[in-house]
Amino acid sequence: MPFDPNFIRRLLPALLEGAEITIELSVLTIAICLVWGLLVALANATRGPLAWLAAAYIQIVRNTPLLIQMYLVYFGLGFAGLPLSGFMCGLLALCLQNGGYVAEIYRGGLQSVSARQYESGRALGMRRWTLYRVVVLPQVIARVIPPLANQGISIIKDTSQVAAIAVMDIMKVAQIWVESSANTYDVFLTVGLIYLSLTTIVSFGARFAERRLAFVA
C-alpha cells in the first residue's frame, strides 16, 4: 500500500541516519573539490610537464564511470595492503572524478579572463600571485558559481553510488528497507524528497553567493 504514514514514520529515522552519511560525503567532496579542482586548473594553465599531468588526469577521470573508479580505489587499495573504509574510498573516488569536472569549470573561468587583464596587472607591477588574487580569481569565481552549483548538485546525487561499496548512505539504507518490506514506493519517494531538499539548499546557496559576488559587467 503506497503512502502509508505509519510505515514512513518508522522508515524516516533510519533514512535520516543514512542521510547524515550522504551529507558528510557531499560536503567533504564539494569542499575538497573546490580547492583540488582549482589547483589542477592552475597546474593546467602552466607550461610544461605539470600541465600535461593535469590534462591527462582530467581526461582519465572524466572519461571513466564513477562506479568503476570507486571499485578500483576500493579493491585496489585493498590489494595494495592499504584497506581504507568504504567511506574513505567513496570520498576518494568522488573527489577524483569531480575534481576533474571542477578543474574544467575553473579552466573555462580562467580562459574567460582576457590577456589584457593580466597585462594591466603586470603593468602595474603585480607579480604572479598578487595578479591571481587581486585581478584574476575574483573574476573567475564570479563566473564559475553557476556551473559549480550544478556540479555540487551532481555530487550530491553521485554520492548514492557509494552504496555499491557497502557504505551506509541513504541509498544503501533505502535498498535494505526495500528488500525487507513490500512498501517500495514509499521508500524511494521519501529518499527522493530528501535528495531534493539537499540539492535545493545548494541551489539557493549558489544563488545567494552569485548575488553577493556579482559585479556589473
Next chain:
Amino acid sequence: MPDTEPGRMATMPRLMLEMRGVAKRFGANEVLRGVSLSVPRGQTVVVIGPSGSGKTTLLRCINMLEDYEAGIVAVDGVPIGYAVDEKSGRRQRMAERAIAAARETIGIVFQSYNLFPHMSVLSNIIAAPIRVKGVSRPQAETRARELLAMVGLSDKEKEYPARLSGGQQQRVAIARALAMEPKIMLFDEVTSALDPELVGEVLAAMRQLARDGMTMVVVTHEMSFARDVADRVVFMDGGVIVEEGPPETMFSTPKTERVRQFLKRHNDRYRI
C-alpha cells in the same frame, strides 16, 4: 652611479627614458630593428607612423610586456628587463621580481579599455598602490580622490567600469596608472577606440599631465595634440625611427619623403 659623477651630470641632462638598439621579432617578422630613443625628464615625445610600423611593440618593450632580443631600456638610469654586466659587457635578463619592481615606475594606458571589471573605480585605482607598494588604504584613497579630481571624475568613484563611457574609462585608466606615482607615462592610441565627442576629455587630461611635468611617450594619430604638446615628434616606419624633430619642423618641413607622404595621406583622411 651617475649621481657620484657631478661633472658628467652637468654636461648631460638626465634622461628619464633611454632605449638603445632595441630589436624585436615575431618569428620571421622583424618588428623593431634597433630602435634608440631618449626622452629627457619632463618632456613629451609623440610617436607617429603607419599601421604595423611597431609603435605598440615599442611601448610594450619599454615595460617588458614584450620581451626583445637585443638592446637595453632604462628609466631614470635604472635598467628594465635587461642589465648589462659591467665586466663582460653581456646583456642579462633581470629576475622577474626586479622586472616587476621596475614596472612600477612606468605607467601605461592601452588603446582598449582595461579596467578591472569586478572593482569600483576607486578600487581600480587603489588596488596596485595597496597590494604592490604597500601604501595604507586611507593614504591610497586620498591620493586616488586627488587623481579622480584631476581627470574630472570625482563623482564616479563608486561606479563600476561597465557603467562608464569609453572616455571616462580611459580617464580612470590614466588615474590608475598615475596612482603608482610613475616616473614616465606611456600612452598607446588611447583615444582611437573612442567616439569622436569623447576624445577631447581624454586629451585634456593628458595635456594637463604634460603641463605638470610628467615625462610621456604618446603614440597617437591626433596630430593637433602632437603639435601642441609634443617637445619632439618621432616618425616610425618598418621598425625603425625614420625621422625625429620638434613638431614645428616635422609637420611643416619634414626632411624625408616618407614623412611627407604619411602626413599628406593622414591630412587627406582627417582633413586638418
